[in-house]
Amino acid sequence: MAFCLPIALVSVPDHARASELTIAQATAPAALDPGFLREAATLVDNVFDTLVMRDDQMRLAPGLATEWRVIDDQTWEFELRPGVKFHNGEPFDAEAVKFTFDRILDPAANAPTISYVRTISEVEIVDADTVRFHTTGPDPLLPSRLSRYPAYIVPPGYLREAGEQKFASAPVGTGPYRVAEFVRDDHLTMVANPDYWRGAPELERVIWRPIPEATARVAALLSGEVQLAESIPADLAQVIESNPELRLDRVENGGLTLYLGLKSDEPPLDDPRVREALSLAIDRQAVVSRLLRGFATVHGSQASPLDHGYLELPAPDYDPERARQLLAEAGYGDGFEIRMQAPRRYNASADVGQYLAQAFGQIGVKVSLEIPEWSVYTQQVPSGSQAPIYMLGWGSTQTLDADAALYPILRSGEPYSTVRDAELDQLLDRSRQMLDEQERIELLAAVQQRVVDQRLLLTLYQEDSLYGVANGVRFEGRADARIPLFDLGFNP
Numbered sequence: 001m002a003f004c005l006p007i008a009l010v011s012v013p014d015h016a017r018a019s020e021l022t023i024a025q026a027t028a029p030a031a032l033d034p035g036f037l038r039e040a041a042t043l044v045d046n047v048f049d050t051l052v053m054r055d056d057q058m059r060l061a062p063g064l065a066t067e068w069r070v071i072d073d074q075t076w077e078f079e080l081r082p083g084v085k086f087h088n089g090e091p092f093d094a095e096a097v098k099f100t101f102d103r104i105l106d107p108a109a110n111a112p113t114i115s116y117v118r119t120i121s122e123v124e125i126v127d128a129d130t131v132r133f134h135t136t137g138p139d140p141l142l143p144s145r146l147s148r149y150p151a152y153i154v155p156p157g158y159l160r161e162a163g164e165q166k167f168a169s170a171p172v173g174t175g176p177y178r179v180a181e182f183v184r185d186d187h188l189t190m191v192a193n194p195d196y197w198r199g200a201p202e203l204e205r206v207i208w209r210p211i212p213e214a215t216a217r218v219a220a221l222l223s224g225e226v227q228l229a230e231s232i233p234a235d236l237a238q239v240i241e242s243n244p245e246l247r248l249d250r251v252e253n254g255g256l257t258l259y260l261g262l263k264s265d266e267p268p269l270d271d272p273r274v275r276e277a278l279s280l281a282i283d284r285q286a287v288v289s290r291l292l293r294g295f296a297t298v299h300g301s302q303a304s305p306l307d308h309g310y311l312e313l314p315a316p317d318y319d320p321e322r323a324r325q326l327l328a329e330a331g332y333g334d335g336f337e338i339r340m341q342a343p344r345r346y347n348a349s350a351d352v353g354q355y356l357a358q359a360f361g362q363i364g365v366k367v368s369l370e371i372p373e374w375s376v377y378t379q380q381v382p383s384g385s386q387a388p389i390y391m392l393g394w395g396s397t398q399t400l401d402a403d404a405a406l407y408p409i410l411r412s413g414e415p416y417s418t419v420r421d422a423e424l425d426q427l428l429d430r431s432r433q434m435l436d437e438q439e440r441i442e443l444l445a446a447v448q449q450r451v452v453d454q455r456l457l458l459t460l461y462q463e464d465s466l467y468g469v470a471n472g473v474r475f476e477g478r479a480d481a482r483i484p485l486f487d488l489g490f491n492p
Contacts, residue, residue: 022225023483032169042483044152065079077130092174093128094131101120147399158172190208218236250295254478258346261389262419263418287460311444337367340369340389341353354369403432424454
């Protein structure tokens with residue numbers, strides 16, 4: 001498909017130089033409650049704070065907690081930063097920390113990201129400025145788990161008064177920006193919090209605009225309507241690179257790892273030979289080269305090379321002849337019919353879905369392909385109502401550890417997992433309680449190897465993160481995929 005975009009010499013407009021920035025996003029947020037996110041944490045990152053932060057080198061650093069220490073194998077103590085207030089003036093204290101985690105861990109709440117903090121059994125208030133986290137077993141990753149969603153601290157008084165629904169559209173945090181206006185599917189306006197504990201932000205006003213259609217998103221950047229755009233599609237990257245007033249910011253292996261989830265307890269996907277056949281039907285390298293223009297990498301593991309605990313495994317083979325043989329051995333010599341979903345959320349993901357349907361068709365599997373709207377899809381996947389084969393992107397930006405890339409989508413019973421494998425469950429559970437670092441790495445390696453051996457899901461490739469940036473905007477993409485407004489600004 002050819003795209004015609006205006007070739008304009010864009011520049012940062014006067015109002016932006018006066019400390020206003022407009023950012024184009026590929027998706028529209030449904031809600032802003034950080035404990036119940038079903039989309040990326042890009043927005044709430046700037047409204048809320050966590051006890052632990054990551055600096056620009058991805059090292060853990062003090063956030064709302066000034067220090068932390070191990071009391072025993074199942075207890076961590078955190079000293080809280082004094083004098084911090086929420087945007088509404090409510091004090092940040094130990095009660096707020098306990099309230100935040102109690103609400104996420106409540107089984108009745110059905111928090112979609114509970115798997116990240118499921119190791120926490122209780123938050124104990126020691127005094128107003130001190131809390132203790134008790135865990136179900138040894139958890140060496142607890143500080144990392146507290147560095148991103150769903151661990152943003154929320155104000156108990158305001159939330160009780162406002163109610164869950166209002167809080168999701170008019171949230172209050174301790175972060176560098178306040179939500180001034182949220183019009184769903186149109187824009188979100190943030191204004192600087194002058195009383196922020198790290199100091200007043202440089203940018204006074206930031207407008208986030210959802211522009212789902214990629215061509216329109218790039219056109220808005222070219223015209224100067226926006227000064228920063230995320231999720232630049234691979235086929236439009238050259239448009240950015242060829243414009244002297246723009247630059248393409250690329251973070252290799254900085255995006256999500258896309259995979260095909262499989263309902264492997266349902267026939268015919270309960271047969272490992274069928275799952276292997278589907279994997280062999282996919283020419284992943286061709287997908288990356290032709291559809292993603294090289295802005296992705298084929299890995300053998302679902303974890304990322306940037307993750308602690310990553311196991312380098314060879315890329316999956318492409319062998320359609322062997323795939324047909326396996327289907328015949330499994331009793332499906334004449335093929336079968338099955339539903340598959342591929343949302344328009346990721347880089348060329350609908351086109352990739354079309355390719356996969358054709359590739360499966362070549363080995364005799366007739367696919368009924370659905371391309372759902374993202375807002376619908378985000379409700380289906382954690383509820384289990386998605387198709388038997390479904391495309392999803394996952395990553396470890398929450399902890400930059402292989403655990404976050406693996407546990408939520410592989411452990412039986414987790415909201416985003418359709419895998420049912422008792423041996424894998426044991427490996428995952430042991431890895432979360434192993435204090436010896438070398439043994440933990442070995443367990444994570446065993447998890448990654450078993451996923452490949454049993455084809456419990458089909459890893460496709462890991463995207464690069466691509467941003468379009470107007471000259472003059474101070475921005476650099478991060479490995480954890482954050483857009484931290486506190487660090488952004490305009491060059492003199």
